[in-house]
Amino acid sequence: MNTADFIKARAAALGFDVCRFASASEPWSAGERLAHFVEAGRHGDMGWMETTLERRAHPTSMWAEAKTAVVLGLNYGPGHDPLPEMGDASAGYISVYARGDDYHEVIKGRLKTLAGQIAARTGEDVKVFVDTAPLMEKPLAQRAGVGWQGKHTNLLSRTRGNWLFLGVILTAAELEPDAPESEHCGACTACLDVCPTQAFPAPFQLDARRCLSYLTIEFAGPWPVEFRKATGSRIYGCDDCLAICPWNKFAVASHESRVQAREGLVSPRLADLAALDDAAFRALFSKSPVKRIGRDRFVRNVLYAIGNSGDADLIEAARALLDDPAPVVRGGAVWALSRLMDDEAFAALRSERAGGEADASVRVEWAADQA
Incomplete structure (x- = not known):
């Protein structure tokens, strides 16, 4: 078994639904797009995005020795359309991703296990990331062919829809990259049209200051009144732009028990x-x-x-x-x-x-x- 097949087999054994490879050292335009986002102030109060901007610009800005990104995906699909749950105005709506255990903890241990196996196999250094360091996972995932960043700026998969947690292992080992994914949104604007706060100034652009996920989770103070009215019953996160996407017709329910909804967190x-x-x-x-x-x-x-x-x-x-x-x-x-x-x-x-x-x-x- 070659090294790439070995890694993919070990990833599957650890419960990951997707494992693909991308170059971590080749140039890309994602850093420039992020800089424009921050310069426009669309990051809101997330000051850490500005202070870590240079390190976020490219994987090698954070770790110069990085050669390959091993991109892992874990399906957290709910198995149904969650949006009708908001029909009960006296119940709260918690985003699907937050109804089970914290995905950072679900994925982190498995990534460390896999990273150790990669290091033992290749003899090269590795680093593990689960949305906790200045690494742009979504552009890496698109480069690896896991999916593409849709008009709502989230990662979108032709086989998993919108419901994938991502983790990345950077390695100094040179591995053959998988083919990247192209954009398949076409003329559809469902995700933009459904947004209750019009948080998308244009396709593929987000203004976090208007996003209910940002407001419910990242923003600490009292909200502007217009956004309070728009939040409806959403009390943690917002799934509208994810759940409305037609690509979800290919999504399947997650097999991972730890990310499935706990009793009491659906329509509390x-x-x-x-x-x-x-x-x-x-x-x-x-x-x-x-x-x-x-x-x-x-x-x-x-x-x-x-x-x-x-x-x-x-x-x-x-x-x-x-x-x-x-x-x-x-x-x-x-x-x-x-x-x-x-x-x-x-x-x-x-x-x-x-x-x-x-x-x-x-x-x-x-x-x-x-x-």
Whole structure:
């Protein structure tokens, strides 16, 4: 068995659905595209993208000895279209990728095992990456033929649709690259048209500042009101542009139990989530990627969804958080109540609590025209 076939066989034995090779040293244009993205400010508050821009520009900018990228894919397909779940406005929507165990932990150990086998086989150094270092995995995946970056900028596969976790092993060994994948979106604009916040200024371009995945996960403060309304019941991530894609007709349900949805994370009740304190939040989202944003940011998202629910039964859940220690939660509660209560009741509540708020940002919430 040659080295390439050996690596692919070991990857399959470890549970990976895809294993392909790309040159890690040849020039590419991805670094220039990333620089334009950052220069335009479309990275928002993700300052780490700017500070690591030079290292992100090319794999060899981070590791000069890199010759080959071994690109691994793990299917996390849900086996169904998740978008109809948002029909229940009193339940929260958690992105499909975050309903099981954190994919970093699911993949990392397997990558290390495979990397050790590659190093033993080739005698060359290796480095492992799972979305945790300044490496552009999606362009590498396209160069390796795993898929292509669609008009929504995510990786898209002709055999797996939109549902692939990626991991990369860089090696100093020279391995024959696989054929790259070309773009197969054609004239379709379904992913662009479905976006609730119009986060795509043009095909193949994303403005993260308008993206609900960025806002629910990366952004720490109170959102602009227009995006609160647009989030609907989405409380962690957004799958619209992924789930609408026609290429998902070829997708299959994941065979990996650790990435499949846990009980309670599909359409969880907003009232239950609003009541989470820090300990309960950590317990519910143990080993989940949701845990990393913290309870306060998560409950802020829940309150925006409560405000969009139109469910008067959730008024008490929001009202209970008006005295929460976190200003971003108190502000979210004010906004939710402004949407659920009639004008007279909300005005009475505002009058009752006038002058009692020490945090300036929450005073702004009370003063604003929230509807």
